[in-house]
Amino acid sequence: MRRPRPRLLALCALAAVPPAIEAVLLVHFGFVAAEGLSSQVTAVWPYDSYHDLRWLYVYHDSWPEFLVGLLLLIVFRGLLTTGLVALAWPAEAARPGLRWLLGRNLALSAVVTVLVSPWALISVAASVVALSWVLLASLLPMFLLAPFLQRAAVVEPWWRGLPPIALVGWSLLNFVVITVAGALCWSVPGWWTVPVAALAGIANGLLWERTVHVAVLTPRVRWARVPATPIAVLLALAVPLAIPPLVQIVPTGVTIEQVVLGQRLPADVRHAVIVLAGHSSAYDGTPPVDPNVEHFSYRGLAGDGRPLPYQPGDTVRSLESGAALLETQVDRLHRRTGRPVALIGESEGAMLARTYLAQRPHAAVDTLVMFSPLINAGRAYYPPPGTPHGWGLVTGWQLRALFGVVDVFGGTGTGPDEPFIRSLLDNAPFYRNQLMCPVPGVRMMAFLPTTTATEAPPGDYTGIPVFQTPGVHGGLLGRSLVQDRLIHFLAGVPESRKRQEYPLLQQLGAGWQAPPLAIRINPAWNDRRQPDPSFTGRVCQPA
Incomplete structure (x- = not known):
């Protein structure tokens, strides 16, 4: 029986120890x-730097702290990658000296950090708004890059030719391993997370061994004169620029307004109903078919009590002012109809x-019915402009710059400081712990698309009845089953x-x-004395 090579054992050990240490601290x-x-x-790159930057973007509270943390992460990543590459180098090929590898990997660590930072930033933004398409915008470029x-540490010149x-x-397998390992680390109880993380690290070591072998021993690079990596970077940068406009133009199907406002409610519905549409919705002032139903207006009421028409820009307001x-x-509405009132809201x-x-x-x-609420929103923070310090300070400024670039290319025209977003940021403890909790005297229910499962960390997320169905955010009401359940x-x-x-x-979404x-x-x-689901794994816990 062939004995494992000592360098391979050392590689697996080096790859296993850091995940185990992080798991020990987390547990x-x-x-x-x-x-x-x-x-x-x-x-394997770029997922390691993606991991580092997400921690840094959330956990810093000043510019000096961010810059020092960034420098330390670049140095740590360069040193660790040097060791991993050196141990993974195939015996059939001459290995460069450690000094060359160290210099190369320190420089590449800085380059990869810069390249990955926009998508790590978007991942943090996704944790604020709890929208799956925002998280998708941070992951798609990882697939591409x-x-x-992954060949940058060993191939010269690494920026030319196709991989x-x-x-x-192996890159696709790397993504699968990370996804499954994240699910297992979260699923096992208590300290079992540590050996699972170590095993995942061993799998990472084997992937380093394979990717370095392929990169070093490939005899011929296709399109060797083409600057393929810069082109891939430009394409990756286009992903976060393209997704917001695409979200705006993709048809939303049947809306909550069409289902509730466009028909009379059955006689066994004894409530007056207010329908609250989501972000960027509009209302032309047309009265609903049923006189006991009203469209909520983001502009308020006219002098005669009728909801005023509004445009998409009017939905850009704080949740407190909307309340x-x-x-x-x-x-x-209650005084006009004499009926109890039911609220039906979608998204915002x-x-x-x-x-x-x-x-x-x-x-x-x-009665309250929620369609596609933002589950566990407000998991990150950045202070308002003009604040000299605060958690996520640099994150906020970089998001403002990123949104500014997106707007130049036809973005939504909103930004990370719009009033709705600031409501989620400033009142995050409530939205993280109490959003899906019972309110005394109120019947409550939430209709959730399956994409909601990927928008927040695993764990208990609701204390009210939910109706889960395949779909995307804001896209459930096109199903007759959902419409029937709403009326029921x-x-x-x-x-x-x-x-x-x-x-x-x-x-499966835990690792991302x-x-x-x-x-x-x-x-x-x-x-901030509110119980934290990030540590309890449960919502609706008493303060």
Whole structure:
């Protein structure tokens, strides 16, 4: 039987120790939401730098701290990669000296950090708004760049020519290993996370061995004169620029307004209903077919009590100011109809309705239905412009710069400091722990697309009935089943459905979430004594 080579054993050991150390720290502090990240410490480029930057973007509170942390990460990554590449180098080929490898990998560590930083930044933004398409915008470039960057430490010149097909295959396997390892690290109980992270590190070591072998021993580089890597970088940069406009132009299908406002409600629905549409919606002032139904207006009410027409720009407001408008509209509708009031909100409308119940509840409101609420939003933070320090300070400024570039290329015209986003940031403890919790005297239900499972760390996320169904954010109402269940719930029939694949999707997404900012350490949050699901793994816990 062939004995393992000593260098391969050393490679696996070097790749296993850092993930195990991170796992020990996470388990020790009870940081369950971040346990899925530990396996990425020694992942093959660019996923290792993607891991580092997400931690840094969340956990710094000043420019000097960010810059020092960035420098330390670049040096650490350069040293670690030098060791991994040296041990993974094939015996059939002459290996450069360690000094050359160290210089090469320190320089490449800085280059890869710069290249990966926009997508690590977008990953943090995804943890603020809890939208799957934002997370997708941070991952797609990783797929594209990985085969090009994984040969950078060994091939000269690394920026020209196409990577070999075998390297593309190992790159895809690398992504699968990271995803599965993240799910396993989160799934196992307690200290079992540490050996699982170590095993994932060993798998990383084997992947380093294979990718270095393929890169070094490939006899011929295709398109050797073409600057393929810079072209791939430009294409990758186009992903976050392209997704926001695409989201705006993709048809949304049946809207909540069409389902509820365009028909009379059945006689067994005894409520007056206010429909709260989502971000960038519009209302032309057309009265609903049913006189007991109203469209919530982001501009408020006219003098005669009718909801005012509004444009998409009017939805750019804070949840607190929207709750004040809703308070007035609820009171007028209840006095006009004499009926109890049900609120039906989608996306931003769902968040607004839940904020209203927390801040300005009316005794007449006894039913809330939420479509595509932003589960566990506000997991990161950055202070408003002009604030000299605060968690995520540099993250905020880089996001402002990134959104400015996106707007130049036809973006949405909104930014990371728009009032709705600031509401999520400033009141994050509530949205992380209480959004999906019961309100006394109110029947509540949430319709969730399966993509919601990938938008937040795994764990218990709801204390109210949910109806899970395949779909994307804001795209559920085109199904007759969902429409029927909505009407049944309004008529008083309990509804609930959980899909078996939902927890699995949560776990598979665990490794790609940015680490949440611990609630208790952020002085900007007034309610920072709120229990933190990032550590408890549960929501709706009493303070």
